């Protein structure tokens with residue numbers, strides 16, 4: 001079965017093997033050396049001033065970001081389940097929150113954020129997804145961050161990059177906190193979250209509340225290559241192995257380029273079948289299709305063609321399906337996935353099978369490998 005859900009994603013073999021080594025004690029020079037190397041690789045990936053690893057899922061890092069970087073009012077962008085979650089976290093901690101809410105296919109506009117901020121001076125942090133996984137859309141996070149910092153440099157910008165870090169290069173110039181989670185683009189089992197922080201964010205954590213998610217005490221320890229509490233040793237070892245594997249396969253730039261090309265070729269292939277891409281601005285982390293037969297297509301992919309893709313949640317249950325683009329994915333696997341979608345449509349009597357999907361995918365994906373000048377990171 002091919003696992004093509006946008007989290008969890010498949011764990012590469014080299015990484016599974018690295019994690020099969022006997023357990024290390026976390027307070028040893030051996031583990032500290034591994035921690036140090038992994039931390040250095042994370043600095044390359046995040047390009048932020050500081051990085052912190054936490055033994056938690058992505059939601060724990062979202063909570064840590066809110067409790068450490070917001071003191072008064074959180075402005076959260078809700079174009080899906082994960083954006084909504086930031087508001088719930090704020091409320092759970094007795095913080096005020098203001099929400100900009102849209103349908104799950106609609107990214108927020110920069111002007112809306114700026115306008116809401118101007119009307120609400122108590123807002124001291126903004127939380128937004130880079131890639132909102134609920135409907136597979138991309139928010140203009142870098143533009144929002146830049147515009148906000150021009151008028152309110154004190155406002156903390158929290159960017160949930162759980163399905164974006166490791167997918168594309170994110171400009172962190174104006175972002176204070178960028179969050180990643182192990183089981184999405186980082187190709188690991190669940191249980192590790194990472195925050196990349198700006199100097200300003202690190203300063204603000206100093207007055208932070210909370211015990212386990214007290215980022216100031218965590219940062220202090222992690223700067224010494226250890227952790228405040230027991231490190232998620234196996235996952236940290238796995239993370240080091242993932243980042244080394246990415247570098248061995250051409251580096252982050254190549255990974256971003258391949259991902260962008262594959263996501264685009266997949267979308268073109270499915271559109272050539274008459275299918276519709278759901279989000280107004282698609283994220284590169286996944287290809288999201290809305291369709292009346294979404295659940296039938298998804299079932300057929302699994303039962304007849306050995307492909308596991310994700311459906312939708314809440315009001316989009318049975319209305320969309322989502323194909324993962326995160327990680328080191330072999331193009332031949334994606335050729336099979338789009339071909340399987342075409343076969344499923346044929347089984348449903350929607351169109352005659354003629355190999356359109358794989359032809360369009362191959363043409364779009366491989367034309368650029370034959371033309372090296374187009375082989376740089378795509379915008």
Ligand SMILES: *Cc1c(COP(=O)(O)O)cnc(C)c1O
Nearest residue numbers: 057058059082131133162163181
């Ligand atoms: C998966 C996901 C989360 C939640 O992560 P968990 O590891 O399930 O806690 C948050 N934000 C986005 C964008 C996600 O895709």
